[in-house]
Amino acid sequence: MTKMAQRFIFAFVVIIAAALLVNLHKPKGVVLDKPFSLFPGVHNGWQMLSESTFSENILKVLDPTDYMLRSYTKDGEGPVFLYIGYHGGDGGGIHSPKHCMPGGGWYMAMEQKTELRLNGVNVPAVITIYQKGHSRELFLYWYQVKGRAINSDYSLKIYELINSMLYARKESAFIRISVPFSENPEKAMVLAKKFASDFHPMIMEFLPD
Secondary structure: OOHHHHHHHHHHHHHHHHHHHHHHOOOEOOOOOOOHHHOOOEEOOEEEEEEEOOOHHHHHHHOOOEEEEEEEEEOOEEEEEEEEEEEOOOOOOOOOHHHHHHHOOOEEEEEEEEEEEEOOEEEEEEEEEEEEOOEEEEEEEEEEEOOEEEOOHHHHHHHHHHHHHHHOEOOEEEEEEEEEEOOOHHHHHHHHHHHHHHHHHHHHHHOOO
């Protein structure tokens, strides 16, 4: 038997064992430290412009425990949109933007992984640009799982599985900052990173450790 075959069999056995353990060890739901209804409309000079809600059909697909979709401005710049979808582990899981955005008619023009330094904390993140007709929008996003920031769909599933087995917890959050732009993606990037830096400590106050 080749080493590759042995690795495949080992990985298969681990996955089956993990699946059996998860089914026997149901994770419990974890509530937010504070509901998003208490998230501030004014923070670090940013002023909320609008707050949106999803239709019942979209909520059935996303199935979040709690969520927030707002736009903010500061010093005449923006709007910057903030979406946080929290999944407490007793409902649906996070839907990757790689699947949701194309379904809405957007296509990915650029993607890169990065690491942000936000108030002394290293946050792995993903930067993408999506385009739909003449509309372009820069997205900066990451996942948060039990106090850990993640920028990989694959790693998200792994840590959800680990937390489910070790702590009977499977909660996760999707944090997405987006900036529409027409000609200057670099300016949109600066604005998104500034927003992330200003709001990161506040976002962490709402999410469980």
